[in-house]
Amino acid sequence: MKKLYIEPTKATPEIDFDPEKNILSIKGESYPENSFDFYNPIFEWLENYFDNLANNEKVIFKFDISYLNTSSTKSIMFILDILEEAYENNKNIIINWYYDEDNEFSYEIAENFMEDLNIPFNMIKK
Amino acid sequence: MYPKIILELKKKITESNVIMSFIGPFSQGIIEEIGRALREYMKNDKNLNTPSNNVFSVFIEQSQNIKNYERILTAEEKNHVFLESILLIGKSDHKYFISSGNIIKKEDMQSLKEYINKINSLSKDEIKLLYKKRLKETFKSKTGGAGLGFLEMAKRASEKFEYDFIKLDEKYYYFILIIKV
Numbered sequence: 001m002k003k004l005y006i007e008p009t010k011a012t013p014e015i016d017f018d019p020e021k022n023i024l025s026i027k028g029e030s031y032p033e034n035s036f037d038f039y040n041p042i043f044e045w046l047e048n049y050f051d052n053l054a055n056n057e058k059v060i061f062k063f064d065i066s067y068l069n070t071s072s073t074k075s076i077m078f079i080l081d082i083l084e085e086a087y088e089n090n091k092n093i094i095i096n097w098y099y100d101e102d103n104e105f106s107y108e109i110a111e112n113f114m115e116d117l118n119i120p121f122n123m124i125k126k
Numbered sequence: 127m128y129p130k131i132i133l134e135l136k137k138k139i140t141e142s143n144v145i146m147s148f149i150g151p152f153s154q155g156i157i158e159e160i161g162r163a164l165r166e167y168m169k170n171d172k173n174l175n176t177p178s179n180n181v182f183s184v185f186i187e188q189s190q191n192i193k194n195y196e197r198i199l200t201a202e203e204k205n206h207v208f209l210e211s212i213l214l215i216g217k218s219d220h221k222y223f224i225s226s227g228n229i230i231k232k233e234d235m236q237s238l239k240e241y242i243n244k245i246n247s248l249s250k251d252e253i254k255l256l257y258k259k260r261l262k263e264t265f266k267s268k269t270g271g272a273g274l275g276f277l278e279m280a281k282r283a284s285e286k287f288e289y290d291f292i293k294l295d296e297k298y299y300y301f302i303l304i305i306k307v
Contacts, residue, residue, distance in 0.1 A: 010158050031161075031186050033154040033193065067179055069186050070274040077261065105179040112258055 001052055004045045012038055013065065019049055025062040026079075030072035039075035043082065050086040057092060064098040064126075066106055073109060080113055087119040094120040101125060143218040149210055152193040161185060164215060173220060180282040181222045181307045187275040188305065189213055192228045203231070221284060221306045230301040235291050238301070245276055246286045253280045282307055 001019040008014035013028030024046075032038045053059070061083060068076060080095075087093050097114075099106040107123070114121045139147055145167060148160060164185055168178040192211050196204070211228040230238065245253065257277040280287070288304040 010162070011154065031190070033157075033190070067182065069183070069190060070278045071190075073261065074274070103179060104177055105183070112261065116262070 001049055004042070006042075015042060017042075017045060017049070022053075022057055022059045023062065024059065025064070026076075027062070027064040029067040030065065030076075031067065031069035032072070035069070035071035035075045039072075039078070042075075043078060046079065046082050050082070050089075050091055053086075053091055055090045055092065059091065059093045061093060061095045062098065063095065063110075065109070066100065066103055068109055073112075076109075077113060080117060080119075084117055084119055094122065096122050096124055098124050098126050139214075142214075142216065143223075144214045144216040146213075146215040148213045151196060152189055152211055152213075154193070157186065157189045157193065160189070160213070160215070171217075175220060176222070176284070176307055181224070184224050184279045184282050184305050184307050185215065187279050188224050188226050188303065191275050192226060195228065195230070199231075223304055223306045225302070225304045227300055227302045229294070230291070230299050232297055232299060235299050235301070239289075239291065241273070241276065242287055242289055242303075245280045248280070250281070253277060257281060279305055 003019060004015060004017040006012070006015035008028045011029065011032045013026050013030050015026055017024040030038075063076075065076070083093055083095065095117075097106075097110045099110065110121075110123060146160060146163060148156065150156075161182060165178060165182060168174055168181060192213075196211070212226065214223075214225040216223050216225075248256065257274070260274055260277060283305050285306045290302040291299040292302065294300055
């Protein structure tokens with residue numbers, strides 16, 4: 001499994017998925033014109049990664065997101081859906097969601113997401 | 127066009143409390159640049175009384191809505207003389223406003239009007255609930271939709287949406303939307 005790294009741009013976050021360390025990170029802001037074009041390769045990578053992952057491996061998924069437009073919000077929800085499904089298939093995953101106290105936005109989006117999830121979800125103040 | 131009109135226009139724009147204005151077809155690059163300038167402006171605003179992301183979010187959703195709508199128009203419709211969209215960002219009475227105008231086909235007007243009226247009739251809590259519900263219903267469709275964008279803007283807005291549809295000809299209307307944050 002190859003590492004997935006996508007450099008951040010003004011309107012897209014940095015993607016840093018390391019399948020050796022099992023640390024996957026999304027960091028930055030997201031408001032591209034077409035979110036699905038940006039996130040589709042990420043969905044595919046994740047589905048492939050969890051298909052090949054042993055159940056005893058511990059995975060940390062880090063979100064450090066300061067702003068999302070509505071179509072990116074849908075894409076992040078889709079990622080959480082993939083994570084939740086993997087968790088239900090006995091993968092050992094935790095989510096660390098980093099937020100800035102001065103930015104209500106990042107806290108609020110996490111709140112919208114986490115209520116339907118069973119997966120361990122840590123809110124971490126930066 | 128005569129030189130003096132430039133100053134007259136500038137005066138008119140400034141008197142309307144407009145900080146930034148753009149007329150023309152939107153591109154993602156233009157949206158990003160205006161967004162950057164808007165954030166820079168808010169950083170220096172000592173009387174900013176709302177989180178800057180609230181203003182930024184309304185700006186992004188409103189301009190991307192217009193951009194997405196432009197995308198569904200046919201080449202012929204795009205060449206229409208009234209295509210130009212306008213976006214004005216300003217501040218008056220301690221509130222930011224994001225005002226836009228863009229062409230809309232007559233057949234799309236009714237459903238949009240009903241949707242905005244529906245949103246305007248809801249309380250903040252009802253909007254938040256509806257947003258969550260919509261988000262969960264639609265995320266699997268994978269496509270962007272203006273529906274969630276309007277709800278997001280309503281969440282951030284401090285007043286009800288002001289809007290108008292001005293008839294341009296038999297087929298097209300100009301859709302004006304003013305959102306205060």
